[in-house]
Amino acid sequence: xxxxxxxxxxVRGALSNSLSKLGFEVYPLKIGWYNAVxxxxxxxxxxxxxxxxxxxxxxxxxxxxFLPFLENRGWKEVMTDPIDQCVKHYINxxxxxxxxxxxxxxxxxxxxxxxxKPKFLAQSAAHVAGAAYYYQCLxxxxxxxxKKKMFGVCIHxxxxxxxxxxxxxxxxxxxxxxxxxxxxxxxxxxDRQDRIQLLEDFNLRWQEWSYRDIVPxxxxxxxxxxxxxxxxxxxxxxxxxxxxxxxxxxxxxxxx
Ligand code: B12
Numbered sequence: 001x002x003x004x005x006x007x008x009x010x011v012r013g014a015l016s017n018s019l020s021k022l023g024f025e026v027y028p029l030k031i032g033w034y035n036a037v038x039x040x041x042x043x044x045x046x047x048x049x050x051x052x053x054x055x056x057x058x059x060x061x062x063x064x065x066f067l068p069f070l071e072n073r074g075w076k077e078v079m080t081d082p083i084d085q086c087v088k089h090y091i092n093x094x095x096x097x098x099x100x101x102x103x104x105x106x107x108x109x110x111x112x113x114x115x116x117k118p119k120f121l122a123q124s125a126a127h128v129a130g131a132a133y134y135y136q137c138l139x140x141x142x143x144x145x146x147k148k149k150m151f152g153v154c155i156h157x158x159x160x161x162x163x164x165x166x167x168x169x170x171x172x173x174x175x176x177x178x179x180x181x182x183x184x185x186x187x188x189x190x191d192r193q194d195r196i197q198l199l200e201d202f203n204l205r206w207q208e209w210s211y212r213d214i215v216p217x218x219x220x221x222x223x224x225x226x227x228x229x230x231x232x233x234x235x236x237x238x239x240x241x242x243x244x245x246x247x248x249x250x251x252x253x254x255x256x
Pocket of ligand 1: 037038039040042108109110111118119120121122123124125127128134136151152153154155161163164165166202203204206
């Protein structure tokens with residue numbers, strides 16, 4: 001069967017149309033851009049010109065997608081992370097509605113391969129797609145941490161650290177040429193001392209969330225969203241019940 005045809009603007013437009021009202025942002029990229037920066041064990045096995053898209057959740061996702069998602073389920077209990085379930089539900093729905101007949105491989109940030117590696121490196125993907133600059137030790141000249149491992153962090157020009165990288169969609173068999181040109185992510189933390197501060201805030205005190213405010217932001221998480229993420233994962237279910245998003249006692253399980 002002939003592969004359906006699509007151009008970059010159709011894909012960007014259709015995905016943004018269905019996902020932006022739910023609080024997601026979509027950034028197209030080519031697989032070759034990603035494979036050019038990550039080491040061989042992390043390479044994705046598609047031709048370099050294959051079209052892909054990285055999906056971010058913005059602060060709005062919590063109120064526009066997550067709470068309505070729970071409200072409509074009438075669940076008594078949640079068995080797996082409800083945010084992950086919500087993101088998976090909306091992204092899969094959007095892909096199947098926007099691209100019937102296409103072969104789209106969807107990987108989520110939390111998915112791990114049998115080799116124990118993540119299915120894709122979300123931060124590298126966001127950087128090469130131009131979505132959010134990935135600040136790593138190698139971005140700090142003469143870095144002060146010696147042999148200590150410091151994890152890198154992406155900063156979005158409008159959202160600072162108030163976002164998450166949720167998924168990578170790969171349009172298998174759809175190859176694109178010069179209609180998709182790589183644009184560098186905005187370097188919103190250009191100063192060495194600010195980068196040191198950022199990496200230390202992310203690695204040593206990420207629970208305080210100060211790393212998220214390293215740049216002035218257009219939007220942050222609502223108080224309710226902060227309460228949710230401040231709560232330990234094993235206690236979030238009780239919080240959702242207190243808020244009325246889970247119904248009844250704990251004895252029954254969800255059915256989907
Ligand atoms: C495993 C994991 C963890 C582990 C280990 C962290 C790590 N970075 O290895 C632990 C449990 C510690 C962790 C903790 C946290 N995590 Co975490 N974690 C992940 C996860 C699932 C995989 C990361 C991973 O294994 N990387 C593997 C290493 C080898 O990758 P790497 O260091 O980037 O190396 C590559 C790059 O350097 C690249 N490269 C080389 N040269 C160049 C040059 C350029 C220009 C580029 C772009 C790339 C590049 O090549 C290398 C690979 O070959 C990601 C989601 C995902 N699927 O990616 C989230 C993720 C990184 N975590 C995230 C967050 C927010 C956190 C926490 C704050 C907790 C939380 N969820 O709120 C804490 C903070 C960190 C801390 N202080 O402990 C966010 C970061 C968002 C952001 N703004 O950057 C992510 C992306 C999840 C998400 N959904 O958004 N995490």
